[in-house]
Amino acid sequence: MKKYNIAVVGATGAVGRTLLRLLVKEDFPISELTLLASARSAGRRIEFRGENLIVEEATKDSFHDIDIAFFCAGGAISKEYAQYAVASGAVVIDNSSAYRLNPEVPLVIPEVNGDAVDNHRGIIANPNCSAIIMLMALKPLLAISPIKRVVFSTYQAVSGAGNKAVSELEQQVRGYVAGSIPEAKILPSSSDDKHFQIAFNVLPQVDVFADDYYTKEELKIIKEAHKILNDETIGITGTCVRVPVFWCHSESLNIQFERFVSRQEVRDTLMNAPGVVLYDDPDKQIYPMPLDYYDEDNVYVGRIREDHTVIGGINIWIVGNQLRKGAATNALQIARLLIDKGLLL
Amino acid sequence: MKKYNIAVVGATGAVGRTLLRLLVKEDFPISELTLLASARSAGRRIEFRGENLIVEEATKDSFHDIDIAFFCAGGAISKEYAQYAVASGAVVIDNSSAYRLNPEVPLVIPEVNGDAVDNHRGIIANPNCSAIIMLMALKPLLAISPIKRVVFSTYQAVSGAGNKAVSELEQQVRGYVAGSIPEAKILPSSSDDKHFQIAFNVLPQVDVFADDYYTKEELKIIKEAHKILNDETIGITGTCVRVPVFWCHSESLNIQFERFVSRQEVRDTLMNAPGVVLYDDPDKQIYPMPLDYYDEDNVYVGRIREDHTVIGGINIWIVGNQLRKGAATNALQIARLLIDKGLLL
Numbered sequence: 001m002k003k004y005n006i007a008v009v010g011a012t013g014a015v016g017r018t019l020l021r022l023l024v025k026e027d028f029p030i031s032e033l034t035l036l037a038s039a040r041s042a043g044r045r046i047e048f049r050g051e052n053l054i055v056e057e058a059t060k061d062s063f064h065d066i067d068i069a070f071f072c073a074g075g076a077i078s079k080e081y082a083q084y085a086v087a088s089g090a091v092v093i094d095n096s097s098a099y100r101l102n103p104e105v106p107l108v109i110p111e112v113n114g115d116a117v118d119n120h121r122g123i124i125a126n127p128n129c130s131a132i133i134m135l136m137a138l139k140p141l142l143a144i145s146p147i148k149r150v151v152f153s154t155y156q157a158v159s160g161a162g163n164k165a166v167s168e169l170e171q172q173v174r175g176y177v178a179g180s181i182p183e184a185k186i187l188p189s190s191s192d193d194k195h196f197q198i199a200f201n202v203l204p205q206v207d208v209f210a211d212d213y214y215t216k217e218e219l220k221i222i223k224e225a226h227k228i229l230n231d232e233t234i235g236i237t238g239t240c241v242r243v244p245v246f247w248c249h250s251e252s253l254n255i256q257f258e259r260f261v262s263r264q265e266v267r268d269t270l271m272n273a274p275g276v277v278l279y280d281d282p283d284k285q286i287y288p289m290p291l292d293y294y295d296e297d298n299v300y301v302g303r304i305r306e307d308h309t310v311i312g313g314i315n316i317w318i319v320g321n322q323l324r325k326g327a328a329t330n331a332l333q334i335a336r337l338l339i340d341k342g343l344l345l
Numbered sequence: 346m347k348k349y350n351i352a353v354v355g356a357t358g359a360v361g362r363t364l365l366r367l368l369v370k371e372d373f374p375i376s377e378l379t380l381l382a383s384a385r386s387a388g389r390r391i392e393f394r395g396e397n398l399i400v401e402e403a404t405k406d407s408f409h410d411i412d413i414a415f416f417c418a419g420g421a422i423s424k425e426y427a428q429y430a431v432a433s434g435a436v437v438i439d440n441s442s443a444y445r446l447n448p449e450v451p452l453v454i455p456e457v458n459g460d461a462v463d464n465h466r467g468i469i470a471n472p473n474c475s476a477i478i479m480l481m482a483l484k485p486l487l488a489i490s491p492i493k494r495v496v497f498s499t500y501q502a503v504s505g506a507g508n509k510a511v512s513e514l515e516q517q518v519r520g521y522v523a524g525s526i527p528e529a530k531i532l533p534s535s536s537d538d539k540h541f542q543i544a545f546n547v548l549p550q551v552d553v554f555a556d557d558y559y560t561k562e563e564l565k566i567i568k569e570a571h572k573i574l575n576d577e578t579i580g581i582t583g584t585c586v587r588v589p590v591f592w593c594h595s596e597s598l599n600i601q602f603e604r605f606v607s608r609q610e611v612r613d614t615l616m617n618a619p620g621v622v623l624y625d626d627p628d629k630q631i632y633p634m635p636l637d638y639y640d641e642d643n644v645y646v647g648r649i650r651e652d653h654t655v656i657g658g659i660n661i662w663i664v665g666n667q668l669r670k671g672a673a674t675n676a677l678q679i680a681r682l683l684i685d686k687g688l689l690l
Contacts, residue, residue, distance in 0.1 A: 153597040201636035209627040235654025237595040252498040252584040274365030291546035305558040309580025
């Protein structure tokens, strides 16, 4: 089997580490692995398949002979270096938001719009984690009936704000038990002015505020969903909220189909949807919870109910691992899709 | 000033304790205070205004000379003893769900439908905590335009499931730090079969499951809102979720008015609504968070945004103290209203 030269930019971050774990776990066909990061993180050592790899500083010249470059280091690094990776002949799978809404860049969830990779020009964008998790459930449901409108409320894990946010929750809880909670420095967004305690709290701000009093996260979900579904007529609105959970995002969705849709139709459809697990048996208190999916790639759906306040109303509850299907797993699936389709440069 | 003989049934529970604190804090005109509970809790001592009061076992004969009996001990106790309290000449303010949907019993939020107390027959029901918090914001907004539909997603504190659930979160967090999390025994509902960890988790089940795959809590919000607003034409649907927060409930609401309503109209209206605090300035990261309202009676509203996916769409975020305005404060306000209106028996 052919093997590939892989670069991971941002190897020390939350998504980068998860990606490295998955490359091992799934026995990805790697010839050489190059770990890259900003100057700040360069020099660190990371164990990979028993070897101690040194993280190198990313430069223009880091991408010679690289086949696939995973960018997991934030938008600024992607904007600076993705072009050099492409010029060197690599395909970039970019986990940042830098290129997601660029009309020349495919924004891809393999189970949802895998064919969008066909026309790539060197960069493929990995969608926002909350958007991926939502669309894994919504896309199969579109086979039942067109959807008029979706109202979402999210319950997002701290991992979505990176390793430092994960540590922040951990330290706050340890501080609480010890009698003194350390000052918040990261959440809701490290780039914003004020920071608030996440332990024993929920923060109705994910990412910074943007247009029309929505946060960037809320607008990402809406705009990315429209692009991925290639349909801007579906009304999508909602509120993003950070909760004191480590790894998995949950979402409460109210969906309005164009016609009456029964609970059973939704169940039958999701039961056969790739990457989705129907986990829905109220009689046995079976529904998805974020604590249960630390080591999971699938998206779980439960609490499926008809909402009779509108024609075609359905309420559902979905949970997915933010770092896995919400980030690293999806990126790796894109890489495999490129290989399968012979679309590497 | 006239003083009243007060009984508190369920004085040792989460709501009962909060009520006792408020009776002191607000210097309620008490002549004699009788503390009652089930046989299980009788005999405990509770300090009140420097005195050590003994909790007595509630019996048929506990209510002689009582003017106002606050029932805070759950539906079974209310169903058993409220009748005797009324027969003894007391007015019962019942915090349980036992009588809430009884057409002969007023279900009252003083700022929303205070006049409903006028025709009471001895029992007045205190609404569900999530319903109170939601309606404190919705009722004033009805002055702008009729509302067609509301979609709610809740972020509910453990205090709503009682003192034992508060301890459960506390013990799980302490266990986590110490290296071993004790088994869940209370949440999502002490009366249900399975129990799940709440620390670092969210549970999409509040109370037990009921009709049509909705939980009782979800149906309470819907049915109680219809009764309190005296309008069953407003479509209300949503999902109730428990989060690892101690005291305050948060709710994400998507509201659909009958006509276009601007963000400014919503702000102007809520700024003048009694018991509501507008806390909404995204530029300064000002929005309500449950950690901030441990000692608060008001309901806070923020994240007000127009939702252009429907005509008349508005998203808001509301937070209220579950034990205060969601329970004890509202009960006490009902008592004051009865006194002001001369409606004690």
